[in-house]
Amino acid sequence: MTETKNIMIVGVGGQGTLLTSRILGGIILTAGYDVKLSEVHGMAQRGGSVVTFVRYGEKVAEPIVEEGQADVLIAFERLEALRYAHFLKPGGALVINDQRIDPITVVTGAAQYPENIIEDLSKTYKVYSIDAAAEALKLGNSRVFNNIVLGVAAQHMDFSKEDWLDVIAKTVPPKTIEINQKAFLVGYEM
Amino acid sequence: MAEKKVMLGNEAIARGAYEAGVKVSSAYPGTPSTEISENLVKYPEVYCEWAPNEKVAMEVAVGASISGVRAMASMKHVGFNVAADPMYTASYIGANGGLVAVVADDPGMYSSQNEQDTRQICRAAQVPVLEPSDSQEAKDFMKLAFDLSEQFDTPMVLRTTTRLAHSQGVVALEDRVVPEDKVYERNIAKNVMMPGNAIKRHIFVEQRLKDMAEAANTLVVAKEGFSKDVPLNRVEMNDTKIGFITSGIPYTYVKEACPNASVLKLGMVHPLPKKLIEEFASKVDTLYIFEELEPVIEEQVRAWGIDCIGKEAFTVQGEYSANMIRKVVLKENLSINTPAEVPARPPLLCPGCPHRSVYTVLNKLKIHAAGDIGCYTLGAVAPLSVVDTTICMGASISSLHGMEMAKGKEYIKNWVAVIGDSTFMHTGVNSLMNMVYNQGTGTVIILDNSTTGMTGHQDHAATGKTLQGKVVPAINIYHLCKSMGIEHVTEVNAFDIKELEKVIKEEVARDAVSVIITKSPCALLKEVHFPNKCVPVPEKCKKCGMCLKPGCPALTKNEDGTISIDATMCNGCGLCKNLCPFDAIEEVAK
Numbered sequence: 019m020t021e022t023k024n025i026m027i028v029g030v031g032g033q034g035t036l037l038t039s040r041i042l043g044g045i046i047l048t049a050g051y052d053v054k055l056s057e058v059h060g061m062a063q064r065g066g067s068v069v070t071f072v073r074y075g076e077k078v079a080e081p082i083v084e085e086g087q088a089d090v091l092i093a094f095e096r097l098e099a100l101r102y103a104h105f106l107k108p109g110g111a112l113v114i115n116d117q118r119i120d121p122i123t124v125v126t127g128a129a130q131y132p133e134n135i136i137e138d139l140s141k142t143y144k145v146y147s148i149d150a151a152a153e154a155l156k157l158g159n160s161r162v163f164n165n166i167v168l169g170v171a172a173q174h175m176d177f178s179k180e181d182w183l184d185v186i187a188k189t190v191p192p193k194t195i196e197i198n199q200k201a202f203l204v205g206y207e208m
Numbered sequence: 209m210a211e212k213k214v215m216l217g218n219e220a221i222a223r224g225a226y227e228a229g230v231k232v233s234s235a236y237p238g239t240p241s242t243e244i245s246e247n248l249v250k251y252p253e254v255y256c257e258w259a260p261n262e263k264v265a266m267e268v269a270v271g272a273s274i275s276g277v278r279a280m281a282s283m284k285h286v287g288f289n290v291a292a293d294p295m296y297t298a299s300y301i302g303a304n305g306g307l308v309a310v311v312a313d314d315p316g317m318y319s320s321q322n323e324q325d326t327r328q329i330c331r332a333a334q335v336p337v338l339e340p341s342d343s344q345e346a347k348d349f350m351k352l353a354f355d356l357s358e359q360f361d362t363p364m365v366l367r368t369t370t371r372l373a374h375s376q377g378v379v380a381l382e383d384r385v386v387p388e389d390k391v392y393e394r395n396i397a398k399n400v401m402m403p404g405n406a407i408k409r410h411i412f413v414e415q416r417l418k419d420m421a422e423a424a425n426t427l428v429v430a431k432e433g434f435s436k437d438v439p440l441n442r443v444e445m446n447d448t449k450i451g452f453i454t455s456g457i458p459y460t461y462v463k464e465a466c467p468n469a470s471v472l473k474l475g476m477v478h479p480l481p482k483k484l485i486e487e488f489a490s491k492v493d494t495l496y497i498f499e500e501l502e503p504v505i506e507e508q509v510r511a512w513g514i515d516c517i518g519k520e521a522f523t524v525q526g527e528y529s530a531n532m533i534r535k536v537v538l539k540e541n542l543s544i545n546t547p548a549e550v551p552a553r554p555p556l557l558c559p560g561c562p563h564r565s566v567y568t569v570l571n572k573l574k575i576h577a578a579g580d581i582g583c584y585t586l587g588a589v590a591p592l593s594v595v596d597t598t599i600c601m602g603a604s605i606s607s608l609h610g611m612e613m614a615k616g617k618e619y620i621k622n623w624v625a626v627i628g629d630s631t632f633m634h635t636g637v638n639s640l641m642n643m644v645y646n647q648g649t650g651t652v653i654i655l656d657n658s659t660t661g662m663t664g665h666q667d668h669a670a671t672g673k674t675l676q677g678k679v680v681p682a683i684n685i686y687h688l689c690k691s692m693g694i695e696h697v698t699e700v701n702a703f704d705i706k707e708l709e710k711v712i713k714e715e716v717a718r719d720a721v722s723v724i725i726t727k728s729p730c731a732l733l734k735e736v737h738f739p740n741k742c743v744p745v746p747e748k749c750k751k752c753g754m755c756l757k758p759g760c761p762a763l764t765k766n767e768d769g770t771i772s773i774d775a776t777m778c779n780g781c782g783l784c785k786n787l788c789p790f791d792a793i794e795e796v797a798k
Contacts, residue, residue, distance in 0.1 A: 031555065043214055043376065053214060054342070056375040058318055064583065065761050066555035079463040081342075081375035084531045086544035097550055104545040120764055121553035125756070126590050129551035142545060160776070 022075035023175070024083040028102045029094030030119050031068045037189070038092065038164050039070045044185040045177050046074040054081040065122075067098055092171045094164070095119050096135045103139055111174040112139060114147040115167045146170050153204050162194075162201035169205020179206060210380040217372040220343040220379050221282075221310055222247035224350025228306070229386035230254055230280055232272035234265035236634065237663040238284030239319035240373035241312040245282060246666075249675050253384065258666055258675045261601070261634045262287035266294040266309060270363075273307035274399060276390035278354050282310040285326050286600065290635070295363065296333045297401050300409040302361035302416075304390045306354030309335075310366045312373050315500045316527045319370075319662075321581065321598060323525065325501040326367050330478050334413050336420055337365045337478040338440075339456040343377035348429050349475065352440065356427075358390075360420055361412075367477070369500065371457045371527060421479035429475065440475035441484055450537065451492025453485065453505060453516075458498045458528050465533035480508055489514045496521070496537060500528050557586050559762040560731035560738065560779035562702035563655055566626070567592040568758040568783065569708045575622050575716065577653075578611070580604035580636065582628040583662045584655055591759040595626065602627070602635030608650045609643045617649045621716055624651045624724075629685060630660035630668045637688065643721050644692045651715045652723045654685060655702070657730040665733060689723045696720060702728035705786055731779055738780035740795035746770045748792035755784040755793060 025042065029035045039055055046053045051074040058068055071083040088106045092113045093099030099114045106112060114136060123129040132138075136147050148170055150163035165186065172182055183199050190198045215223065221244050225233065233256045235245045249256040259265035265281040272279035283291060288311045295309065314320040330337045338353050340346040346368065353364040397405050428437035447468045454462050455474040462471055472488040474480070489495050489509070497506040497518040506518035521536050522528065534540040557564045567587040570577060571594050579585055579595035580603060588595035597607060604625035612620045627636045632654050643650055660666040667673040672682030689697045696718060700708050708726065715722040729736050742762075751769035762777035763784060773784070773793075785793040 030553065032558075047214060047378075052378060054375055054377045055214070056371060058370075058374065064555035064558060064586070065553075067553040078377075079467075080460040080530055081371060081377070081457070082529070084529050085547075086531075086542055097553070100548045101550045101553075104547045106545075108543070121551050122556050122590075122759055122761070123551045123553070125759065125761075125764065128590070132548075132550065 022073055022078055024088045024107075025072040025090045025092070025171075025175075026083050026088045026102065026105055027070040027072070027092045027094070028098045029068055030098065031064055031066050033094045034164050035068060035070055035094060038168050039072060041168060041185055041189050042072050044189055045181055046072070048181060048185060049177060051075060052078045054078045056081040067101060069102065090171055090174045092167060094167060097121065097131065099139060100132060100135050103143055106143055109144065111171070112143045112145045113167060113171045113174075114139070114145060115151075115163065116147045116149045117151055148205065148208065150205070154201060157197060157201055157204070159197050162198055165198050165201040166205040169202040170208055172202070172206050182206070210382060212378055212380050214376050215343045215379045216243060216374065216376050217340075217343050217346050217368060218243035218374070219247045220346040221350050221366065221368070222251075223379065223381065224347035225280055225308075226251045226254060227347070227382050227384050228351040228354040229278050229384060230354070231277040231305075231386075232269065232279040233257070233281070234259045234268035235282040236260065236262050236265055236287055237660050237666040238287045238312070239663055240314060240368075240370040241282050241284045241287070241310065242663045242666065243373070244310055245675060256675050258668055260669055262291040263293060266291035266298070269307060269309070270294055270298045270301070273303050273305045274301070274392065275305070276392045277305040278387070279305060280308045280310065283312070284320065285311060285313045285324050286320060286322065287311075288326055288329060290601070292329060292333065295335065298363045299333050299335050300401055300406055300413055301399055303357045303363055304392065306357035307363040308350070308353045308357060308366055309363060310350075310368065312368045312370065313501065314370045316370065321600065323501065325504060326365065327477055327504040328502055330365050330367070331504070334417055335363050335365050336360070336417075336476060337367050338475055339367045339477045340372060340475070341456055341459045341473070342372070343375070343379045345475070346372065347379055348431055352429050360416055362416055362420075367456075369457055417479050421482060424476050424479060424481035425483045427476065441481050442473045442475070443484065443488055444471040444473065445491070446470045448491055449493045451488060451495045452498050453488070453495065453509065454498040455505075456500070458500055461528055461530040461533060462498055464530035465538065474505070477505065480505065482512060485509060486512065486514065489516070498522065498528065498533070554589065555586060556759065556761060557583060558731050559760055559777045560736075560781040562657055562726065562728035562731070563587060564592070564758045564760065565702050565705060565728075565781070565783050566653065566655060566708065566726050567594045568787070569705050569712060570594045570624065571757070573709065573712060575624055575712070577624050577626045578604045578608040580625075580627040580631050582631050584626055584628060587626070591757060601631055602639050605636055605639035605643055605650070605652050608652075609639070609646070609648045612648050612650055613646070617719060620650055624653050624712070624716060626653045626655055628661065629654060629656040629658065629670055630666075632685065633668050633670055633683070640689065640723070641692060644694060648721055649719050650721060651712070651718075652721070653712075654723060654725045656685060656725050656727045659730050659733060661730045661732070665730065685725055694721050694723055696722035697725065698723070699725045699727055702726040703781060703783060703786075705783070731781065736779075738782070739797065740782070741775060741778045741780040741798050742773055742782065742785050742793050743796055744771050744773055745792045745794055748790050750790050750792070752789070754787045754789060757787065758783055760784060
């Protein structure tokens with residue numbers, strides 16, 4: 019691999035995007051690449067729009083993914099997918115968890131939540147959407163939706179299934195390894 | 209081969225301090241510097257503490273340095289203003305054991321009230337500044353900072369930015385090496401800064417900066433894994449059509465956008481290596497100064513008569529990027545899709561936050577709040593719209609006092625000051641003293657959620673636990689206020705909205721200073737468990753919208769005007785239930 023690979027994870031503060039970036043960081047290190055991750059802490063975490071950048075390759079310089087540069091954009095919420103879609107490079111994969119969380123601007127009536135986000139984004143981008151909450155419920159644990167989404171995104175990266183399952187086992191709490199691996203496979207084999 | 213680990217910039221700074229043999233660290237939490245102390249405390253060999261504010265933290269470090277050990281303080285950029293008083297004079301005293309302040313700037317203001325540039329304060333205080341570009345350098349430069357501090361008899365600043373502090377990169381670990389403690393000898397000419405001594409030390413400080421500027425042309429960083437030492441200020445000579453002088457995170461953007469350009473990468477951004485800069489400038493056709501925030505390097509370079517392009521091409525605001533260079537320097541036409549116009553998603557108070565309850569009452573009573581620094585600043589925006597002002601730590605109480613002294617006591621009958629427990633201990637306590645001393649009549653609400661919330665739950669003097677996890681006697685805020693002679697100090701449960709309303713009405717009407725301590729722990733603290741959760745009873749709902757007024761993110765309005773409560777977000781605080789006049793929300797066991 020000569021080109022640096024750019025991944026973005028976006029969502030709403032509190033959705034648990036940090037776990038996803040930890041698993042991602044883990045598999046990249048296992049593969050022996052140079053890696054840089056960048057995330058936002060502090061005030062913006064409180065229910066605000068959050069972004070994590072992950073870059074890996076032979077030698078990584080900057081820690082952020084810039085507009086027009088992302089190979090994979092993982093969005094844990096529809097509106098956040100729309101907000102950051104322009105960060106994708108031509109041909110990049112847009113993985114969307116089909117969930118709606120109203121920002122306070124919508125709740126107070128100051129703004130409207132856009133309709134048909136996934137349909138509209140599909141006109142410009144390669145969109146892979148999934149209702150991960152519903153799929154997670156089928157597995158009996160609504161909290162593992164993150165790993166279902168990650169499973170879908172993993173189809174667009176070059177790590178083996180075995181390596182993913184291995185890293186998940188090393189990252190999540192021991193009691194939840196099996197359910198998290200199952201969740202990952204739901205997305206990976208979709 | 210040394211063990212390698214992916215580390216957050218702040219974690220690498222802590223590791224560097226540990227490896228350098230630091231013995232004492234003091235800090236006040238502040239994004240993006242907080243994780244330095246949170247990681248350093250994992251090394252039991254290092255004494256680490258939370259101080260009530262950055263001035264205290266800096267003075268603790270200065271004292272430890274004078275006694276002969278390596279010591280540090282860490283803080284965010286605005287905290288450095290608070291620590292400026294000791295730092296300006298510590299610059300004259302210098303260092304016995306190595307003395308380093310880590311100061312984190314916040315370009316783009318992810319979590320700050322201003323965008324000041326620490327390098328400018330360091331120039332004013334005549335303190336040298338190192339600036340790393342990634343986690344590995346953060347560790348290396350931290351070690352070098354202690355060495356330089358002792359070698360040149362000076363405090364050092366390690367300057368970071370949010371992007372460095374909160375990015376992770378690969379770091380090679382080394383062992384801790386503790387230098388022998390320096391001998392302490394009484395030396396009033398150096399350590400007692402009265403005019404006669406300080407006049408002489410000022411001459412020393414001026415010479416020290418000249419010496420360091422000269423040394424900056426050749427200083428090196430000892431780096432594990434390299435066959436020879438690496439220059440601190442490094443020239444990477446490539447294509448000479450374009451040259452960049454840069455440092456810190458912006459250096460990584462230069463390498464990304466222009467891997468073939470010539471670069472002078474500064475590891476020390478104050479004082480500057482004049483010879484190195486002149487030589488580099490003479491070899492390139494067009495010289496760009498690529499630095500975030502203020503033109504600190506650029507103005508000095510221009511003052512030496514060197515032609516360059518800086519702030520006329522690059523903004524003083526926000527973070528930089530590689531795309532910025534592609535557009536401005538390379539004149540590339542980037543094919544980026546137009547960003548969609550989408551509703552903003554600003555941060556907000558969490559479900560179950562006790563501040564929301566207090567603000568709901570203040571909103572109902574149409575009371576203005578002089579605000580302070582913490583999560584509760586979020587009470588400025590709709591729908592709570594209570595906080596009118598936010599300036600800096602501790603300013604709520606003192607600015608309310610200023611309003612009263614300007615306009616009279618009647619003017620502030622519909623005003624209160626709101627301040628968190630940690631912020632009160634930081635500098636609010638001084639402001640309250642002033643209000644008492646100068647016969648104000650303001651009402652102060654201390655939003656006591658038993659933690660430093662915004663920065664991610666750090667303890668302080670009134671929580672009863674140290675950074676190292678030791679249980680200690682907590683300073684009692686009630687008695688602290690009482691001891692100032694304030695007669696009316698009332699403690700109220702933040703979620704008891706009826707009692708809260710009664711107390712607030714009484715206290716704002718009173719012609720005397722009063723303090724209301726609203727007590728309820730932060731909803732995110734592990735030990736906070738409400739037994740029930742709230743669920744709507746649609747058949748009783750009259751669609752009045754009372755429950756939606758506090759703006760709890762767990763509640764949404766249905767198309768028919770009734771409401772839904774997200775069961776995964778609701779933590780069962782009961783605020784919406786207590787506000788509903790029709791019993792259309794009930795609590796059920798979780």
